[in-house]
Amino acid sequence: MIEVKDIIKSYDGLRVLDEASLTINDGEFLSIVGPSGAGKTTLLQIIGSLETPDSGKVIYDGTDIVKMKEAQLAAFRNRNMGFVFQFHQLLPEFSMAENVAMPAMIGGMGRKEAMERAAELLDGLGLGGRLTHRPNQLSGGERQRAAVARALINDPKVILADEPSGSLDSHNREELYRLFFDLRSTTGKTFIIVTHDESLACNSDRVIHMADGRIIDDIHSI
Structure with missing residues (x-):
């Protein structure tokens, strides 16, 4: 369980989060x-x-991560969280498999094991024939599926995604949403997604509506 309590955040005197809980x-x-x-996105x-x-x-399962020191927090993040960004953030100089394996190697897994795990994940996402391709050799949908594999490599409890379909066409957007819901069903992971897409939001368990740095509505699906 994640508890967010009375979060305040300002940039240059502008309050962007106002006691969000x-x-x-x-x-x-x-x-x-x-x-x-x-x-x-700030939340x-x-x-x-x-x-x-x-x-x-x-607070993650009773531990307030705000109080952690940076090294401890980085290790906690690597083990427990996976991230999917709007523009995938794959490193252009590395192959797709290397991009996916990187968080595992950062977390201490050996290269051979990490690359095998990356290949397994990518194969499961229909990308087994693209392991050695660089990001610029992939379609937008393939790059975003690779980003999902990277988010999964350390088997995190939580997947966080910021407008993950924002750069995709309608076909790839629908494929990505189907992938997210399939993963939630098969793995039981927690998904937290910032989106402008109502078709994704309306199929979620809950929808949080925000305005002016505040949570103004919290709707549970029936």
């Missing part, structure tokens, strides 16, 4: 929606420990 249950598929500038980054709040708590 929510609880996210294990295995939940949660979408965060709202207009641009509502604070969605996601704080939940994912990529940003530090000015005040408040982010």
